[in-house]
Amino acid sequence: MSPRLGRLRPMDWKLELVYVPVTDVDRAKAFYMDKAGFHLDNDATVSPELRFVQLTPPGSACSISMGIGLTDSEPGSVRGLQLVVEDIQAAHDELAGRGVEVSEVDVQPWGSFVYFSDPDGNTWSVQQIPSWT
Numbered sequence: 001m002s003p004r005l006g007r008l009r010p011m012d013w014k015l016e017l018v019y020v021p022v023t024d025v026d027r028a029k030a031f032y033m034d035k036a037g038f039h040l041d042n043d044a045t046v047s048p049e050l051r052f053v054q055l056t057p058p059g060s061a062c063s064i065s066m067g068i069g070l071t072d073s074e075p076g077s078v079r080g081l082q083l084v085v086e087d088i089q090a091a092h093d094e095l096a097g098r099g100v101e102v103s104e105v106d107v108q109p110w111g112s113f114v115y116f117s118d119p120d121g122n123t124w125s126v127q128q129i130p131s132w133t
Helices: 025-035 088-097
Strands: 017-019 039-047 050-056 063-068 081-085 106-108 111-117 123-128
Touching: 025 039, 025 050, 025 063, 081 088, 088 111, 088 123
Parallel strands: 017 063, 081 123
Antiparallel strands: 039 050, 050 063, 106 111, 111 123
């Protein structure tokens, strides 16, 4: 029997990186930095066939990555990535002010949302979780 099976506390499993497939890395990098407001963590070109770019939304523990030679996923195939904010109207206004084509605020019983896509069609929602008190 493995000694790991006898753990008294569960191991943490943290989602820290999500790959977003794009057609033009520089265009996508500019969109996520200049329009979505993400922070550039890394941009490394190993060779003409291998490039890794990592960006992180403000305040997030999870980053996105994109590049060349990293996946065979189709550009624009990622659906339903979600960010959570404290003020959905402020998030809407910031995105719109940065030039992002963002939906109007969609109020639902489980939260308020706005939606946008990157230049390749990867889709995002931004949610303000309601106060349940």
